[in-house]
Amino acid sequence: MERTIDCMGMACPLPVINAKKAIEAFTEDGTLYIKVDNETAVQNLTRLGEHNGFVVSSTRDGEKAFTVTMAVVAGVAKAAAVPAGALSCQTPAGGKVVVLSADTMGTGDEKLGKKLMKAFIFALTSQDEIPAKVICYNTGARLTTVDADTVRDLKILEAAGTTVMTCGTCLDFYGLKEQLQVGIISNMYDIVEAQMTAALVIRP
Amino acid sequence: METNARLTRLASCAGCGAKVGAGTLASLLGDFRTRTDPKLIVGFDKSDDASVYVVNDETALIQTVDFFPPIVDDPYLFGQIAAANAISDVYAMGGEPKLALNVMCVTEAMEEAWIREILRGGYDKAYEAGVIISGGHTIRGSEPLYGLAVTGFARPDQIRRNDAARPGDALILTKPLGVGILATAAKAELAGASLMDKIYRQMATLNRDASRAMQRYRVHGCTDVTGFGLMGHGCEMAQGSGCTLHIQVGKVPFHPEALEMADMGLVPAGAYRNRDFAEGSTRIRGSVSRAMQDILYDPQTSGGLLIAVDERDADALRKEIPGAAIIGYVTEREEWSIVLEA
Numbered sequence: 001m002e003r004t005i006d007c008m009g010m011a012c013p014l015p016v017i018n019a020k021k022a023i024e025a026f027t028e029d030g031t032l033y034i035k036v037d038n039e040t041a042v043q044n045l046t047r048l049g050e051h052n053g054f055v056v057s058s059t060r061d062g063e064k065a066f067t068v069t070m071a072v073v074a075g076v077a078k079a080a081a082v083p084a085g086a087l088s089c090q091t092p093a094g095g096k097v098v099v100l101s102a103d104t105m106g107t108g109d110e111k112l113g114k115k116l117m118k119a120f121i122f123a124l125t126s127q128d129e130i131p132a133k134v135i136c137y138n139t140g141a142r143l144t145t146v147d148a149d150t151v152r153d154l155k156i157l158e159a160a161g162t163t164v165m166t167c168g169t170c171l172d173f174y175g176l177k178e179q180l181q182v183g184i185i186s187n188m189y190d191i192v193e194a195q196m197t198a199a200l201v202i203r204p
Numbered sequence: 205m206e207t208n209a210r211l212t213r214l215a216s217c218a219g220c221g222a223k224v225g226a227g228t229l230a231s232l233l234g235d236f237r238t239r240t241d242p243k244l245i246v247g248f249d250k251s252d253d254a255s256v257y258v259v260n261d262e263t264a265l266i267q268t269v270d271f272f273p274p275i276v277d278d279p280y281l282f283g284q285i286a287a288a289n290a291i292s293d294v295y296a297m298g299g300e301p302k303l304a305l306n307v308m309c310v311t312e313a314m315e316e317a318w319i320r321e322i323l324r325g326g327y328d329k330a331y332e333a334g335v336i337i338s339g340g341h342t343i344r345g346s347e348p349l350y351g352l353a354v355t356g357f358a359r360p361d362q363i364r365r366n367d368a369a370r371p372g373d374a375l376i377l378t379k380p381l382g383v384g385i386l387a388t389a390a391k392a393e394l395a396g397a398s399l400m401d402k403i404y405r406q407m408a409t410l411n412r413d414a415s416r417a418m419q420r421y422r423v424h425g426c427t428d429v430t431g432f433g434l435m436g437h438g439c440e441m442a443q444g445s446g447c448t449l450h451i452q453v454g455k456v457p458f459h460p461e462a463l464e465m466a467d468m469g470l471v472p473a474g475a476y477r478n479r480d481f482a483e484g485s486t487r488i489r490g491s492v493s494r495a496m497q498d499i500l501y502d503p504q505t506s507g508g509l510l511i512a513v514d515e516r517d518a519d520a521l522r523k524e525i526p527g528a529a530i531i532g533y534v535t536e537r538e539e540w541s542i543v544l545e546a
Contacts, residue, residue, distance in 0.1 A: 013389070
């Protein structure tokens with residue numbers, strides 16, 4: 001297949017984002033042409049292509065017009081936002097583990113933090129790769145019990161194969177044990193083991 | 205306060221990445237008629253962080269201005285970062301900042317509450333630095349901009365120029381590199397919120413403690429690492445001092461997440477400009493990965509100080525500045541301005 005995307009007039013990082021999305025949409029091997037108007041974009045797109053192991057070339061079509069050509073191999077596009085090093089390793093059996101240690105995300109205003117946490121869990125459901133496990137402890141226990149939004153999204157993850165674990169001690173402490181809506185009740189031994197054997201532990 | 209401001213959407217470049225390259229600047233300002241004054245001991249010809257005018261034996265006046273488009277969506281944080289960045293030039297000269305003027309451009313799309321938050325960030329950071337904001341100038345335009353024109357003072361013997369490194373000095377860098385690349389990744393929504401929290405806090409951190417610590421040791425040269433990156437500012441230090449800087453790449457502090465982002469092509473345009481400027485004066489001994497080189501050329505917003513200090517004092521000074529590292533040493537001038545040692 002062949003595809004051309006027009007990134008004229010776009011400053012970095014937009015051409016890279018658009019090219020990355022286009023690469024991920026390739027279902028068979030093919031060629032991706034990207035039209036850009038600045039050399040920074042040419043260099044960054046070349047980096048992106050080479051990072052994925054593709055053959056990349058570029059031509060200058062005018063004073064401010066370039067075409068970057070990538071021979072895309074379908075299905076090899078590398079994930080982003082994974083710490084350096086993780087990519088080169090074989091994924092250990094433990095997979096990716098998301099640890100939700102509170103019902104808020106980040107430090108700052110509590111209302112904002114709760115909003116961010118809801119958005120984070122929702123965004124998790126739309127990722128290409130879902131986590132192997134989600135572990136909830138301390139006020140994170142509210143996410144599997146009394147918060148209807150996060151319960152709904154965690155159920156989507158569970159249905160897709162994620163193991164959702166909530167700390168039993170925490171459920172007891174907050175009096176939420178009877179209200180568990182999704183996943184299983186877990187203990188410190190399992191929580192430690194899940195993190196120790198994980199390929200990657202993600203703490204939002 | 206909680207805002208849904210997406211300030212960076214209104215900007216075409218991120219922070220110090222917007223800076224015009226050092227090479228371009230030199231040719232722009234090349235041949236204008238200017239007056240000379242022996243009391244102006246640091247002027248444009250020196251490519252230093254701020255200008256310095258000696259008022260009398262006790263007092264030198266330090267002046268600088270810095271502003272840029274939003275590097276972060278949160279207006280309050282943007283204000284703090286822009287102010288810390290502008291004030292930093294005074295600290296890099298060894299001075300104490302005292303007065304500042306707001307420099308601001310606002311757009312039609314900006315809500316009044318955002319503008320107020322940007323200014324609140326600037327005032328809070330100025331307060332922390334002991335600076336009085338005594339006025340300013342705000343215009344309407346097509347892109348948001350904020351910064352400060354800052355005035356500071358020092359005893360003339362406390363001034364630390366960027367062209368005074370000496371052979372035998374050790375080089376200290378006080379903040380980790382990579383924030384330009386990570387800000388670009390954040391714009392692409394590929395850098396996590398907790399990582400960027402840490403990065404923005406680093407940018408909003410004043411170089412005050414590092415600057416004051418420096419006065420207690422035999423420091424010869426100093427500059428802050430901002431838009432031209434470690435390599436651009438390092439080149440200026442080497443050329444101005446008539447020395448060669450040897451940078452031991454393995455000792456340079458940086459944010460490891462930036463390596464992966466650079467490999468993916470999330471490198472700001474400023475890093476390429478900095479490479480164009482400094483690469484011809486640089487020799488690489490051994491092998492330094494392309495991504496690591498990008499980090500060395502990466503434009504920094506409100507970056508740390510690069511300090512050339514008598515080698516005997518280096519360890520003691522480093523220990524006084526949290527996060528600082530000894531990253532290399534200075535020799536007599538060799539063929540190259542900078543030698544990167546893998």
